[in-house]
Amino acid sequence: MIFAFLKIAFRNILRAKRRSLITVSAVGFGLGALIFIWAFVDGAHRQMVENYTSLIAGHIQIHKQGFSQKEQLEMNFSRPEEIIAKLTRLAQVKAVSPRIKAFGLVSSAEHSSIVSIMGIVPQKELSVSRMSDRVKEGKFLEDNKSIVIGERLAKNLNVSLGDKVVIMSQALDGSIASAAYHVNGLLDTGADEIDKGVALITYTAAQELFVMDNKASEIAVRINSAEDARIVSRMIANDLNSPDLEVLAWQDISPMLYQWVEFDNGFIWIIVLVVMIVVAIGILNTVLMGVLERTHEFGILLALGTKRRQVISMVAFESLILGIVGSIAGLGLGCVSSLYYGKAGINLSAFTQALNNFYMDAFIYPRLSFGHVATSLVLVLIISVVVSLYPAYHAANLKPVDAIRSI
Amino acid sequence: MLIKTINLTKTYTIDGDIQTPALRGVDIVIDKGEFVAIAGPSGSGKTSLLNLLGALDTPTSGSIFYEDIDITKIALNALSGFRLTQIGFVFQAYNLINTLTALENVEYIMLLKGVSADIRRKKAVDILARVGLGDYINRFPRHMSGGQQQRVAVARSIAAEPKVVLADEPTANLDSKTAESLIELMKELNAEKGITFIFSTHDKMVMDKAKRLINLHDGKVVS
């Protein structure tokens, strides 16, 4: 019997081709736009997280407990290689790199600036972060006398490649740490705080400078998927099982970025709401018009003995079919456009400056997420049925005597 | 006795307070197998009476008995089931569901009754053949003439084997020749299947075809 009502619903849709087409377009365009926007936002987020984590932070960082509150040389841990050995045994862990982090005064002949000094192992760092890709001039770290600094810092210090700079700080034992390095490369990351405030030297050089034998400030970890950072960080914490160590996922390392992503994820629901309203109005319009036009016919149906709930389902089916057809169109539109731009990228180079501050590139690559596509689809289908309830209810409650009289 | 009305009245309230009586105490008895025309000028209460007999409307006062059931006592929600099983309807015009073919229109009523697909198909084909539309079963209403549509309506009305078929001016929109043949068809079916037909009309020719005539005037039976 349901099949018959479906058939009637389907034929009613075909009967009002023009109107149905408009509705299907509204639903299709709405869903397509929603899928695309969501993919765009997901893509942008992925890029932000990827850029942020690959720039320096890594997906997960391990420190001495309290380092994140108080970033000091004293906040270090011994025998990093033992932790590294444990980490590399985890399947989710792709790469690991130990670091020494300290603050110090970096000086040229003319100027000085307080910067964050990072001692890194160049080879290991290559697979954890993309710092080396961001070397705009010169080369990445080579020997223990080389230093790589931000381009802006170089400008502030008025130094260029090959020039000598001096780092002055305090070593772990309290003694004055000072050493000279040759500028081997200039970083251009787009992130001001890095370009202005970071100096990279080798791990060995940093160990020597800061008297940090067999100690590290940080182990940066790259895992298979940034999304799993929280889970993997918990696994690592369990594995290391040391109250002296803190294991932070990128969400904890950059709460600002995480909150931005979360804010965006919340904000997208406003877009969802708007699209749902458009879809709802589109479907409501068609179905309500269709019902009002067919008052006489509903009168006949009711007079013949059709039950009210049967009338309701007839109208709801109509709406659902419009929703389904529109959704298929929207699914196609959204997925194809997302996939296409996912390859080609969306050129936003006009906003490079602003984007850089959010760790985004000039090109954004939308990325479909099954969950978000499914959510959009289900929402559109639900809304298409929900919205038909009013016209359906109206049709079902017509008085046959009055309805038949109206032609 | 199939149908019996006792002191049936129907008063419409127009614009909130103007009371317009349509039926002023109608007592009629119709037996099984009758072929009855309800006649009278426009406004005499024909349609009101048919609506009440068809359980599409509720009377202001009085009773309607189908055999020994007073349908004025049946809850509104249950009336759709009553109509479905007991009554066939033919309306003035545009009787059919536009999105269904002739065959599907006839099948629809059986579908509601839960008749299985192959039985209702066979039956619908037979009935349509009987009303002379064997070649038109897959046509949609818009591709049929008014007379053909009314024949489909008649076919539909008898498809579920009701006790009575109520037809409110079934010929009103037809030319006289077509009207005559439709009434002839109904009369044949009445004879063949013993289904009771009650129809309203103000057409002299149609009245003449009736086996019995109930004349309404100002909401009262006059003869």
Add this chain to the structure above:
Amino acid sequence: MDSSGVARPNDHWSGAAKLGLILLFLLPALAFSQASLSPTEIVRRADDLLRGDTNRGTYTMEVVTPNWRRTLELYVYSLGRDKIFIRILSPAKEAGIGTLRVKNEMWNYLPNVEKTIKIPPSMMAQSWMGSDFANDDLVKESSIVNDYTHTIAAEEDTGDFSAYKIELIPKPDAAVVWGKILFWVRKGDYVPLKEEYYDEKGRLIKVLEYSDIGAVSDHIIPRVWKMSSALKDNHYTIIKVVDVEYNKPIDGNVFTLENLKKIQ
């Protein structure tokens, strides 16, 4: 009064004599009143006492933190309120490191890299060589005299000494980080005893305690200065005056960048 007496030679003698007599009686009182200088003057004298017009000599600086403890031996030249030159003598790792401060500018010299580093103004509040003394503490210029208004909050008797407790409140437009300083100065000879530094919320940040008062060359001064952090436990720096001469002329060439780079 005094001037009017002198300026009017034709006055009646008896008048002048009377005036002279009055002056004569007043003199001891004036002399005595020297003991109760204005609070500002007390601060100036206490500040001068440690510094002299010039001073040069050896100090030690012991820095204690929860993680390490170390002692630096320093040779210091100081001229007036705005020039200081410090050379680290030991330990070996830091020997030769020099600091020169002239007015608001400051340089460090690092012999291992043969480089002079100018300390940016933003670092003036930072620790000097890891101690509890800030770069700014090396040369206070006339800050504690000129940048604050001084009032005597109390006169205290600690048992060993009678002292003025002077409250220093920064002047509205003074560029200082402190909200308040309490300064205890010994009565009579203006030997500084203790300084407490408060931030603008009234929180005690660090305490400078002077002790071991005794003779260094011709000065009677506290020979041990202990700066301790009120916020961090077990974090303090003790400067000891080992062998210092005061008020001997110092060649102005000492306070030059050329000299900073010259290591004997």
